[in-house]
Amino acid sequence: MKTELSSVAEQINHFLDTNRLTHISPDYLAEAVTHLVKNGGKRIRPALLCWFAQTLGASIDKLLPIAAATEIYHTWTLVHDDIVDNDDTRRGKPATHTHLKNYAVDHFGTDNNFGVNMGILTGDLQQAWVNKLVLNGLQTGCKAETILAILDRINSYLTPKLIDGEATDVEFESREPKNVEEVIQMMGNKTGILLEFCAQTGVLLAKDGSNYSDSDVTEAGNFARNCGLAFQLQDDILGIFADESKLGKPVGSDLCCGKQTVLMLKTKALASEKDIDFLNSLTAKELLNSEELSKAQRIIEECGALKEVQTMAQQFSNSAMESLQNFPKNQYRDYLEQFCHYMTNREK
Amino acid sequence: MKTELSSVAEQINHFLDTNRLTHISPDYLAEAVTHLVKNGGKRIRPALLCWFAQTLGASIDKLLPIAAATEIYHTWTLVHDDIVDNDDTRRGKPATHTHLKNYAVDHFGTDNNFGVNMGILTGDLQQAWVNKLVLNGLQTGCKAETILAILDRINSYLTPKLIDGEATDVEFESREPKNVEEVIQMMGNKTGILLEFCAQTGVLLAKDGSNYSDSDVTEAGNFARNCGLAFQLQDDILGIFADESKLGKPVGSDLCCGKQTVLMLKTKALASEKDIDFLNSLTAKELLNSEELSKAQRIIEECGALKEVQTMAQQFSNSAMESLQNFPKNQYRDYLEQFCHYMTNREK
Numbered sequence: 001m002k003t004e005l006s007s008v009a010e011q012i013n014h015f016l017d018t019n020r021l022t023h024i025s026p027d028y029l030a031e032a033v034t035h036l037v038k039n040g041g042k043r044i045r046p047a048l049l050c051w052f053a054q055t056l057g058a059s060i061d062k063l064l065p066i067a068a069a070t071e072i073y074h075t076w077t078l079v080h081d082d083i084v085d086n087d088d089t090r091r092g093k094p095a096t097h098t099h100l101k102n103y104a105v106d107h108f109g110t111d112n113n114f115g116v117n118m119g120i121l122t123g124d125l126q127q128a129w130v131n132k133l134v135l136n137g138l139q140t141g142c143k144a145e146t147i148l149a150i151l152d153r154i155n156s157y158l159t160p161k162l163i164d165g166e167a168t169d170v171e172f173e174s175r176e177p178k179n180v181e182e183v184i185q186m187m188g189n190k191t192g193i194l195l196e197f198c199a200q201t202g203v204l205l206a207k208d209g210s211n212y213s214d215s216d217v218t219e220a221g222n223f224a225r226n227c228g229l230a231f232q233l234q235d236d237i238l239g240i241f242a243d244e245s246k247l248g249k250p251v252g253s254d255l256c257c258g259k260q261t262v263l264m265l266k267t268k269a270l271a272s273e274k275d276i277d278f279l280n281s282l283t284a285k286e287l288l289n290s291e292e293l294s295k296a297q298r299i300i301e302e303c304g305a306l307k308e309v310q311t312m313a314q315q316f317s318n319s320a321m322e323s324l325q326n327f328p329k330n331q332y333r334d335y336l337e338q339f340c341h342y343m344t345n346r347e348k
Numbered sequence: 349m350k351t352e353l354s355s356v357a358e359q360i361n362h363f364l365d366t367n368r369l370t371h372i373s374p375d376y377l378a379e380a381v382t383h384l385v386k387n388g389g390k391r392i393r394p395a396l397l398c399w400f401a402q403t404l405g406a407s408i409d410k411l412l413p414i415a416a417a418t419e420i421y422h423t424w425t426l427v428h429d430d431i432v433d434n435d436d437t438r439r440g441k442p443a444t445h446t447h448l449k450n451y452a453v454d455h456f457g458t459d460n461n462f463g464v465n466m467g468i469l470t471g472d473l474q475q476a477w478v479n480k481l482v483l484n485g486l487q488t489g490c491k492a493e494t495i496l497a498i499l500d501r502i503n504s505y506l507t508p509k510l511i512d513g514e515a516t517d518v519e520f521e522s523r524e525p526k527n528v529e530e531v532i533q534m535m536g537n538k539t540g541i542l543l544e545f546c547a548q549t550g551v552l553l554a555k556d557g558s559n560y561s562d563s564d565v566t567e568a569g570n571f572a573r574n575c576g577l578a579f580q581l582q583d584d585i586l587g588i589f590a591d592e593s594k595l596g597k598p599v600g601s602d603l604c605c606g607k608q609t610v611l612m613l614k615t616k617a618l619a620s621e622k623d624i625d626f627l628n629s630l631t632a633k634e635l636l637n638s639e640e641l642s643k644a645q646r647i648i649e650e651c652g653a654l655k656e657v658q659t660m661a662q663q664f665s666n667s668a669m670e671s672l673q674n675f676p677k678n679q680y681r682d683y684l685e686q687f688c689h690y691m692t693n694r695e696k
Contacts, residue, residue, distance in 0.1 A: 021504060021508060022504060022508065023504070023505055023508035023509055023512070024508045024511075024512070025508075025512045025515075025516075026512070026515055026516065026519070029511065029512070029515055080468055080469070080472060083465075083468060084465040084468060084469070086461075104522075108522040108523065110522070112521070112522070113434075114518070114522070117431075117432040117518060118515060118518075120428055120431060120432060120468055120471075121428070121432070121511045121514060121515055123468075123472070124428060124471070124472075124475065124507065124511060125507065125508060125511055127472065127475055127476075128475075128502070128503040128504070128507035128508070129503070131479055131499060131502075131503040132500065132503040132504040135496065135499060135500050135503070135504075138496070144492050144493075144496065145492075147496070148483065148486070148492065148495070148496070151479060151483060151499065152480065152483050154476070154479075155476040155477070155479040155480040155483070156369060156370060156371070156476070156480045156483075157370075157371055159472065159473065159476035160369060160370065160371035160372045160373075160473060160476070161371055163372075163377065163469050163472060163473055164371070164372070164373045164374070164377070166469060167373075167374055167377055167466060167469055168373075168374065170462070170465060170466075171374070173460070174452075174456040174458070174460070174462075175456065
């Protein structure tokens, strides 16, 4: 799967390089629009779209514009999300608004909010680029009816749902989630919905269809959504139980910032009051020492929360695999099965 | 014309009310998406689209979705622009991000940048709504080919050009414009390009066309662009010479904030060094007293800059009227002529 993923990534990168959004000026905006795209990313969204279409016999040449559009869609949401979350780095490098801020300091001697302001406009341009890339599908043999259905899905379903997820995540900094279901719904919208869209659109393109309610389209969407949820739950677990050398950020940082994950909500429902008080006391810290981390891990494990969340993740993963049942058995279905396995069992 | 404009506005408002973007949640985002739309605005962009299509015999029912899309397009650019420019009010009421900030203070007891963050997401939703509204044209008898051409124009031409204008305007706070032409190009992109798009798209829709290079489409675009430029120059003049009771903001405020208008660039090219020093000294003030304002007005008038800019505005207006020559003479062409007259000669 990893070799195939690299191959898709290479083709997407080439397509994006040769299908830039035109008419962008000044130069620093044109450059900012591709900044994050060039700073890595595994292109799993385009791969998901391609593999679902390819299980059903579609050729990748036809798919490239729409697959590339999903990567830029992911990109614009990250660019605006990094502004909203005030995150200065992304993929280990300056976030787009930080990159633009550095440009302003170098060229005008001052930032004066230029980085954030131009970062907003950069995301806007990328959102337009998404729609343009989808329209490029007309040149690779996609039917006009299919293209119109994809544009409709993006603009009247994907975007409102994804932004719902982003806004609710921001809200969770100001209020407690009502329950575990609300957190799962938020994750399903914030990250699951784009994965769902990619899988669904792959099937739609392979069938030259225009109906997102088609049963194969729906099953593909369920697969991707469930993989996404399994991934997120695993991510919460790794944030507290991972090997520090593999995580790429301090283990336990979710505890310090009081992130309201499913794992923590489950722990707060199951642990003793004294243990919860201890966990709450950690939110005031910058970093945990190894004793604090060990104690927190023990509480989360011994109250049964860890096991419950592991079981939930496994259930999402099982549901995902069931959704593949009716797709033809071939190498692309193998990649999808491996994708599901990777999303649920990764170690970092 | 004003009666007809009100009639178009009423139909657009009704169409927007009954064709909201669905799936938006939380409620404050759904509400924010229509906040600015409900706070007034004359709907001149939809009217421009309708009148050009109607001169060529199109029926307004067919046009409403796309005409409504131009109003929402205008809206999303204002929502993000008010964040970029840090403007707290728009149309005499709280800007969208201010409205959201007030919501956060009321409901969470703190803003914590919630207003700006949700304002960014609100503009993103509106940008999606634009594309959705254009797609709605398929239900009112617009050809798929025309809809695809309009979506292409929006996403690969209108948005990059308009954002170029916005970014360059922001840059002018950090650097001097190179010359008058650069300011005119900025204005043409920031405000002219959407007017141009509206006029062009009206003709395209009337002809069921898909080619923005068609000569009638081009002429309609020239009309609108030139009206927009005449309007902007007139706006610069009114900012310094208007009757305060009609302007709605302090006369001379452009002088205090050192706004780099064509009128001021011309003045700086023509006036004496001593007079320019005086004008530059005003940029440090909050408000001008009547003596300072009178002296500034006298300098701008006596050096010949006022006359030059009035002549430029008249030339743009004349060019606009010439572009109407080949359109059929009927009531809608009359409205367009009156529109041009209004844009060039308005007093506030």
